[in-house]
Amino acid sequence: MKEPYVPIPMKMFAYETHYFASDDEFLVFFHIGRLVSARNPLVAIVNVELLHSIIQFDKTNDSRNKKRIVNAILGLQSKGYINIDPISDLKYTTYLEITLPHLDNNIYTTPVYSGGSNYRGYLSATDTMFTKTDSAREFKVLIYTAWRQNIKYSIPFSEWASVLGISSQTAVTLIETCREKGIISKQRGEYYTKPDGSIRQETNRYSVQTKNKDEWNSNKEMNKALKSMSSEQKSFETRTHNWFTDKYLDKDDMYVYLTTKCEILEEHALARIKGISKSPSGKAKMDKLYSLGMQKIQQEQQAMFVQDAVSTEQIRYILDSEIDDRHVQSWRENKERHGTTDYSYLLGND
Structure with missing residues (x-):
């Protein structure tokens, strides 16, 4: 009873x-x-x-x-x-x-x-x-x-x-x-x-x-x-991803996993990766997505490095240096026209 x-x-x-x-x-x-x-x-x-x-x-x-x-x-x-x-x-x-x-x-x-x-x-x-x-x-x-x-x-x-x-x-x-x-x-x-x-x-x-x-x-x-x-x-991860669905995973999903700060998503994604990797084909796919995800992270890090390297102080130094006036004028006109911060105009093609 x-x-x-x-x-x-x-x-x-x-x-x-x-x-x-x-x-x-x-x-x-x-x-x-x-x-x-x-x-x-x-x-x-x-x-x-x-x-x-x-x-x-x-x-x-x-x-x-x-x-x-x-x-x-x-x-x-x-x-x-x-x-x-x-x-x-x-x-x-x-x-x-x-x-x-x-x-x-x-x-x-x-x-x-x-x-x-x-x-x-x-x-x-x-x-x-x-x-x-x-x-x-x-x-x-x-x-x-x-x-x-x-x-x-x-x-x-x-x-x-x-x-x-x-x-x-x-x-x-x-x-x-x-x-x-x-x-x-x-x-x-x-x-x-x-x-x-x-x-x-x-x-x-x-x-x-x-x-x-x-x-x-x-x-x-x-x-x-x-x-x-x-x-x-x-999960407090706000970016779009497919870890909690039955959809196929892509490089963007792997990127979210590699960069998330949400432990709930990390644990869930890791378990799913382990499950998929049990077969040779699944492991090969996960390895490929991991490689693509890391490439995206490295590209972002390189971009951030370049942006940090070209600091305001460096720009002032370049502008105050003896650079061909033609390059400086070209950069200023391009900035006014497009709002760009591309500094290649200052360096020229020499």
Whole structure:
């Protein structure tokens, strides 16, 4: 029998939007979902005292802990994750009838864009998953890892920091702690050498372990689109290229790969190059495109060198030198007529 679960909306990780949920809101939502009525699985009858007995944000101060629970409930309501019947005077003992969204609600179905990714759908969070963790942050790491695992996505530490709302250094420590506890597993990114000779490492990939595959089943139909679009959406390369399409690659595509500063594009392009190069003909084509791409880079570098060499000071020197007046006049007339900065008129044909 499948273990009961709470559908955690993935919008809760959309850190650049108002849907982003704090640690407190995340945990309160999960526990409200666990307390739904048997008669109506979308309605939970709770009060703050009940939630306080389950959730201990602050074990040293009961009043502060209850206040955090109240703030989390109000935050969840303002973001559309729950709905509460109007109450004139909310007390800790006041019973609340809280309604959770149906799975066809736009909280789950409508994507929201944040940090280069679309966040939508849900992940089925169970008690078994929750008991593996010791804090809201560890629970969020497990949920986010399980979701990203569905689309075979590598998570950089900068993204961990953003979706968890913490610093990069804290994220590094937290992820390593989760790995040591066995909450998640890490597949270290392979090292590779770029065409310019620099050594880079692919982004680490994280996963969760389970004997019951259904336990980690988040809305897979919703994630199919994310699987095909995630790399393209996260790439900040604005130049036109065919790396994320099924079209044939040309020298311009190779040039974009060789000069891009986008690690997402680099990783995707490198994987595609490796795949194509498995056959002799494919390798020959990639070698040719690489050569053409490098030629274009060298031509640009040479052009920049020439432009830098002919500096303003050099032009003044040439103009002030004893150059044939005929050449100087020809250059000036050509500049006025065409707006050109071609200095060959100053040098003559001698």
